[in-house]
Amino acid sequence: MTMSAWTITEGSSAHKAYRYVPWAVFVLVVVTAPFWAVHTPSFSVGDSTFTFSIGNLNHAVAYMVGVLGLGLLVGFNGQISLGNSFFMGIGGYITATLVTDNGWPFLATLVVVLPVTFIVGMLVGLPALRIRGLYLALTTLGLAAVFPAIVRLQQLRDRTGGANGKRIASDLDAPSWLPLESFAEFLAGIPLIGEWAFGEGRLGAREESAIWVYVLLALLTAAAFWVARNLIYSRPGRSIIAIRDNETGAAINGVNLQMTKTLTFGVSAALGGLSGTMYAMAIQFVAPDVFGINLAIFLIVGLVVGGVGTLSGAIIGGLVIIFIPIWASQVSSVPGVPERFLRGPTGVFFLGLLLIVLTFFLPGGIVYGVRKLRSRLVSVVPRRPEDVSPDVPPREEAAESIMDRRDDAEASAMSAPATTDSTPDQANHQGETL
Amino acid sequence: MELFLARLFDGISSGATYAVIAVALVLIYKATTLINFAQGELAMLGSFIAYVLAVEQGIPLYLAILLAMVLSAVLAAGIERTLIRPFDPADHLPLVIITLGLFLAINATAGMVWGFDPRNFPEVFPDGNLLTFGIARLRWYTVGTLATVLVLLVLLNLLLKRTKIGLAFRAVSSNLESAGLVGVRAGPTLQFGWMLATAVGTLAGVLFVADPFRQLEPTWAIRVLIFAAAAAVLGGLDSLWGALAGGLILGLVESIAVGYIDFIPSQMGLATAVVVIIAVLLVRPAGLFGAERVERV
Numbered sequence: 001m002t003m004s005a006w007t008i009t010e011g012s013s014a015h016k017a018y019r020y021v022p023w024a025v026f027v028l029v030v031v032t033a034p035f036w037a038v039h040t041p042s043f044s045v046g047d048s049t050f051t052f053s054i055g056n057l058n059h060a061v062a063y064m065v066g067v068l069g070l071g072l073l074v075g076f077n078g079q080i081s082l083g084n085s086f087f088m089g090i091g092g093y094i095t096a097t098l099v100t101d102n103g104w105p106f107l108a109t110l111v112v113v114l115p116v117t118f119i120v121g122m123l124v125g126l127p128a129l130r131i132r133g134l135y136l137a138l139t140t141l142g143l144a145a146v147f148p149a150i151v152r153l154q155q156l157r158d159r160t161g162g163a164n165g166k167r168i169a170s171d172l173d174a175p176s177w178l179p180l181e182s183f184a185e186f187l188a189g190i191p192l193i194g195e196w197a198f199g200e201g202r203l204g205a206r207e208e209s210a211i212w213v214y215v216l217l218a219l220l221t222a223a224a225f226w227v228a229r230n231l232i233y234s235r236p237g238r239s240i241i242a243i244r245d246n247e248t249g250a251a252i253n254g255v256n257l258q259m260t261k262t263l264t265f266g267v268s269a270a271l272g273g274l275s276g277t278m279y280a281m282a283i284q285f286v287a288p289d290v291f292g293i294n295l296a297i298f299l300i301v302g303l304v305v306g307g308v309g310t311l312s313g314a315i316i317g318g319l320v321i322i323f324i325p326i327w328a329s330q331v332s333s334v335p336g337v338p339e340r341f342l343r344g345p346t347g348v349f350f351l352g353l354l355l356i357v358l359t360f361f362l363p364g365g366i367v368y369g370v371r372k373l374r375s376r377l378v379s380v381v382p383r384r385p386e387d388v389s390p391d392v393p394p395r396e397e398a399a400e401s402i403m404d405r406r407d408d409a410e411a412s413a414m415s416a417p418a419t420t421d422s423t424p425d426q427a428n429h430q431g432e433t434l
Numbered sequence: 435m436e437l438f439l440a441r442l443f444d445g446i447s448s449g450a451t452y453a454v455i456a457v458a459l460v461l462i463y464k465a466t467t468l469i470n471f472a473q474g475e476l477a478m479l480g481s482f483i484a485y486v487l488a489v490e491q492g493i494p495l496y497l498a499i500l501l502a503m504v505l506s507a508v509l510a511a512g513i514e515r516t517l518i519r520p521f522d523p524a525d526h527l528p529l530v531i532i533t534l535g536l537f538l539a540i541n542a543t544a545g546m547v548w549g550f551d552p553r554n555f556p557e558v559f560p561d562g563n564l565l566t567f568g569i570a571r572l573r574w575y576t577v578g579t580l581a582t583v584l585v586l587l588v589l590l591n592l593l594l595k596r597t598k599i600g601l602a603f604r605a606v607s608s609n610l611e612s613a614g615l616v617g618v619r620a621g622p623t624l625q626f627g628w629m630l631a632t633a634v635g636t637l638a639g640v641l642f643v644a645d646p647f648r649q650l651e652p653t654w655a656i657r658v659l660i661f662a663a664a665a666a667v668l669g670g671l672d673s674l675w676g677a678l679a680g681g682l683i684l685g686l687v688e689s690i691a692v693g694y695i696d697f698i699p700s701q702m703g704l705a706t707a708v709v710v711i712i713a714v715l716l717v718r719p720a721g722l723f724g725a726e727r728v729e730r731v
Contacts, residue, residue: 080530131715133526134469138667139715141471142660142708149704293656297534304531344546352538356517359531 091276121269449685480636670724
């Protein structure tokens with residue numbers, strides 16, 4: 001017995017559509033989003049106007065990788081770390097100084113950023129072999145709090161710009177071979193919605209440069225997700241998840257705890273560093289307090305909102321931690337709330353509230369919510385083998401067991417992914433992207 | 435010598451305030467083995483409540499502080515009942531997330547309601563100095579804070595060792611299940627722990643911002659939380675007197691080491707605290723006075 005409204009047979013054309021149409025839509029959105037956002041579309045509710053700009057979009061894309069790195073460590077390895085803003089800061093500042101002071105191209109700085117953050121991450125991960133759970137959370141929160149003080153150090157001021165931050169003197173101009181303009185024209189030429197969504201189809205130099213940054217960031221993000229996905233699905237990935245689910249059990253089964261945990265810390269930190277570099281590309285300015293304790297907690301918000309123990313949640317998480325504060329600050333009036341309250345840090349308030357509300361009502365985050373909804377609406381059953389005569393009992397049992405497994409995975413995610421007792425296989429199932 | 439004394443007094447003065455917030459952390463940890471990341475923010479909120487009552491409502495200062503302690507304790511009781519109790523105490527991640535959510539929400543609320551302009555908190559202890567040696571001044575504030583911490587610790591010890599609710603508290607913190615079996619109701623007892631910790635935190639917050647060299651604004655607690663946590667970890671997370679020792683040691687290390695060793699820049703006080711946390715957790719996780727925990731597999 002399935003509870004779903006529709007049943008789709010595995011391998012049928014409906015099943016193919018069910019599998020690939022969401023991907024197609026996703027790719028379509030990713031490709032067209034910058035051409036839409038470059039005109040800073042806005043929508044109004046009451047007398048508040050909310051905007052969606054390409055600068056913010058690029059910022060969000062940069063943070064997606066930061067959330068992804070944190071998710072690898074917290075969601076898949078079960079090490080509660082709050083310090084990934086530290087590595088983002090290192091990445092951001094290395095890129096800023098190499099680009100501005102030494103004239104490196106942005107992407108070339110990754111040659112330094114990735115190894116440095118990987119090694120620093122491993123070094124931070126070493127004490128984490130003995131410091132666990134809450135203590136690790138505390139220690140890494142301290143690390144996050146220290147970063148702004150390090151940047152402000154007198155001895156480093158020449159390089160870091162101290163408390164004033166550092167503007168990155170370089171522009172990322174779109175290469176001439178990239179037909180951005182003609183693609184924008186093509187989008188604008190789409191009947192009915194073209195002109196409404198994509199304007200006249202003309203791009204200025206600034207807009208082209210912003211879209212070019214988006215293209216670079218999107219490619220880096222895709223690479224980061226590809227690496228993370230392959231890592232999770234590989235043998236080391238199984239070890240990483242096994243440690244989360246049962247450390248002693250993993251050790252008994254031959255997982256090298258020290259090595260795996262330290263390397264996970266390193267990979268997570270390197271993704272943080274990449275995210276920092278991407279931040280520098282998107283904003284072209286770094287400041288000490290950008291990478292402070294607030295960012296450390298925002299990354300957790302992004303992780304929880306997207307879904308702890310999922311990779312795709314990081315996409316939602318990055319968008320949420322950028323756009324919720326921006327939109328909250330654009331609310332111009334709420335009945336019954338004094339206006340001066342609205343000028344305060346309303347975004348931080350909403351993120352905090354979101355963290356609490358989601359932990360109660362949707363502990364698996366938005367990704368689990370969507371998966372659950374999808375399994376309510378549609379259930380996929382295996383195809384009936386053709387060589388079996390029709391009077392053999394129908395394969396409903398098999399279908400049911402698949403559903404059970406999915407429910408198990410969800411239920412365990414509900415109780416909190418850090419201590420799920422699901423088998424690696426189920427955990428793997430949780431890790432499916434989109 | 436005078437400089438040394440000056441730094442010694444400075445260290446004692448900030449160390450005593452770290453100690454009070456550390457005591458609040460220890461109380462929660464003893465009750466629930468949870469590190470409450472929102473503890474500093476609750477203390478910040480408490481200090482604002484005291485400010486509003488004393489300065490804006492004109493209530494006598496000491497009464498206002500007491501009222502703020504009571505109000506924040508009631509708030510903490512509500513938080514514990516609605517946000518903390520539904521979760522399994524052994525499962526850390528949701529509780530960390532909830533307390534981080536509280537951290538953001540409380541911090542932002544204070545920012546929205548009171549803004550970020552620094553304010554001067556009225557003096558809790560008389561202005562001026564008890565002793566003066568040249569530039570070294572032992573301020574009444576330092577003496578008063580230290581005395582308050584000592585009285586507070588004695589009272590807390592009496593409460594925990596001599597009263598029935600204290601006995602229940604110790605039973606629950608020692609073994610939740612066994613306490614339940616002998617008829618101690620865990621929920622209300624933990625709630626009591628939260629109320630106690632938050633009232634202590636409010637007192638700590640008031641003491642912290644009452645220093646004439648400091649000002650009241652919604653971000654003061656973030657830095658202090660790290661120091662207080664370092665103090666609590668150093669003293670042993672489940673030891674009240676350890677929190678005092680840890681706080682004082684940390685205050686002294688901050689003012690003396692950072693003052694005398696040239697290559698430690700003055701901004702690095704916070705880094706010292708983090709290094710202390712890491713070093714203690716690595717070398718002696720139980721801290722100076724904490725009970726060793728046996729890990730069962």
